[in-house]
Amino acid sequence: MSALDLLAKLTTTPGVPGREHRIRQLILDEIGAIFDEISVDPLGSIIAVKKPTPKKGKAAKEPLRVMLAAHMDQIGFLVSHIDEKGFLYLNPVGGFDTRNLFARMVTVCPNPNDPSKDLIGILNPSGKPIHVASPEERKRIPTVREFMVDLGIDKKQVDKKVKIGDMVVINAPVHHLGDLMVSQAMDNRAACWIAIEACRKLKNHSCEIHCVFTVQEEVGLRGATASSHTVQPDIGIGIDTTLAVDTPGVPAHEACTRLGDGAAITVMDSSAIGDYDLIETFDRLGKKHKIKTQRSILAAGGTDTGGLQRTAGGCRAMTLSCPTRYIHTVTETIHTGDIKACRDLLAAYLESAA
Ligand SMILES: [Zn+2]
Structure with a gap:
């Protein structure tokens, strides 16, 4: 199975807020070999932990706790x-x-x-x-x-x-159109894919990764808010899709992101303002590893970052977004180069965070 076959499977497995049973099982079946500890919290979010594997020396006694939040519910x-x-x-x-x-x-x-x-x-x-x-x-x-x-x-x-x-x-099928991929639930199975594949490709990392596949984001960031109380992260990275309105009839200054221009580093949306230093770090890592990135601001709409940033004393947080055309329609469309850029940029961050 190719990596994008997994994305197709993720986007066609039903799971609306509060009924994430099947998508949760699919993700659990997929991640067993990637993480060290996996649990499901009372609301139904998956918390998957990957312990530090530093290149040299021992892991720090109290490693940096990085929480990834990718919501697995769909509208x-x-x-x-x-x-x-x-x-x-x-x-x-x-x-x-x-x-x-x-x-x-x-x-x-x-x-x-x-x-x-x-x-x-x-x-x-x-x-x-x-x-x-x-x-x-x-x-x-x-x-x-x-x-x-x-x-x-x-x-x-x-x-x-x-x-x-x-x-x-x-009920809508997946289509491949050139470099684009179309499906009804790219929001937010694209982010589930990014989290899984970034953690799968890690070689060495010094932070402790808490990868959370959250529930009930689409009805108000409910799963992320609850699970971040459990994780109590130092750093929170929300992963989601964001608008790419690079299509006719919309002025360029309202495009938000452009398909094919790379991973989107979200500066702010209506739920959270990204941590300044984290945004700079992701920018820098993109340049260092020659991964295409673009910055974006979403005027209205929020992500799990809004939930996890304010929980349990707060944490430094930002959102990594996969540019998506026609969000919240049944033809949500991504560029395969952008989703791979998100995966590579997230992996580069996790390997550098300490
Ligand atoms: Zn979403």
């Missing part, structure tokens, strides 16, 4: 209502733009652990099709709560198979 829905005809209504967990939700196929997961129970459904807003809608009706953008899922089976069967609270995710 999706929980079933909120089953109507008298067997149509499902949904409650969002994470922020979809409803303009991207018309005429989609979805997967309903009645058992978070068992894919054999999954059902395929059609997602559409309730209401009239364009042929019979009035001009006013055509203009209005429905809210998430007006969308419904058609499972194609009768009400009796629906009641037998589906219950309130079941996870629903968009």
Whole structure:
């Protein structure tokens, strides 16, 4: 299996906030040989520890504790209502733009652990099709709560198979377009991949790495906040996707990042301002190891860095981001060169941190 095959598998394994069972198991299966200690905290975040392996001499008695936080949840829905005809209504967990939700196929997961129970459904807003809608009706953008899922089976069967609270995710395949890769859950399985592959390629490092695959980021950084209390890191690196709005119709000064220009060192977003010295260090390491980097500022939106930076007395923190086009749609798109740059830059940092 090539490294990017793992990314494809990560992005197509369902796991919405609070229902991360399957993606957690996939990551646990993958990381056994990479880390020294692995545990799952009460909320469901994976805390994987890699002990120092310094090149020369003994490890420091109290090595620098570096926490990586990559959220493993994706935006999706929980079933909120089953109507008298067997149509499902949904409650969002994470922020979809409803303009991207018309005429989609979805997967309903009645058992978070068992894919054999999954059902395929059609997602559409309730209401009239364009042929019979009035001009006013055509203009209005429905809210998430007006969308419904058609499972194609009768009400009796629906009641037998589906219950309130079941996870629903968009069903969309992975595509490779030149150097780009398209999938619905690059946010944030791209970061899970970066954390796994950076730790896999480490040779020697003096810090103690606490690699946390967090839960429930998309509903308010909940997993990262809890797990950073446990880890009490000296340094926190949030890893996430960030906007690449380098596409037509957006002025250059609002692009945030550009696909293909390298790993994004996030200076600030609405949840955290990155530690000045850490940002400088990542910049310097990029130059030293000839890894492409770009700086970015995200005007609105946050990451796990906002949760871990303020926990347990606080820590020095920043966000490493993978530039992504069309975030929070089902066509989240990354450049394979950028995601590899993120992996290499993170590994270079972990090998130098002490
Ligand atoms: Zn994210």
